[in-house]
Amino acid sequence: MSTTAMSTALLDIHGLRHTFPKADGGELLVLDGIELQVAQGQIVGSFSNGQTVALASVTVATFNGQDSLQPLNGEAFAATPESGNPNFSGTGAVVGSSLEASNVDIATQFSQLIVAQQAYSANARVMTTANQMIQSLLQVIQ
Secondary structure, eight states: OOHHHHHHHHHTOTTOOEEEEOTTSOSEEEEEEEEEETTTTEEEEEETTSOEEEEEEOOOOBOTTGGGOEEOSTTOEEOOTTTOOOBOSSOOOOOTTOOOOOOSOHHHHHHHHHHHHHHHHHHHHHHHHHHHHHHHHHHHHO
């Protein structure tokens, strides 16, 4: 099975059982579960015949020019000549069953929220005033 087909099947699991043909054309295998093996950085599938197969690897890398990475879709990025080569050493680790800490400054975000809210209020007042002026003009014309 191709990597693309396997990836598509993984995305469609949502609690359903999926079958995969064996490479030799033999019996169909049923994917019973998926497990993250943190130490190896692998996503492993458990099949109905008791066999476990590494379905994908999770690789962590850093780049010297992070701002020069090319955004793809979602949270995916591609390397560019400006971003440099990936650095796979000392980049951290994948930790299962955990949440990532926030990487934003809450004070800055609140300040920006207040500025945006005040700009919205000012624009709303401009629209109300413009509407009143148009109504007055229409009354004069009649």
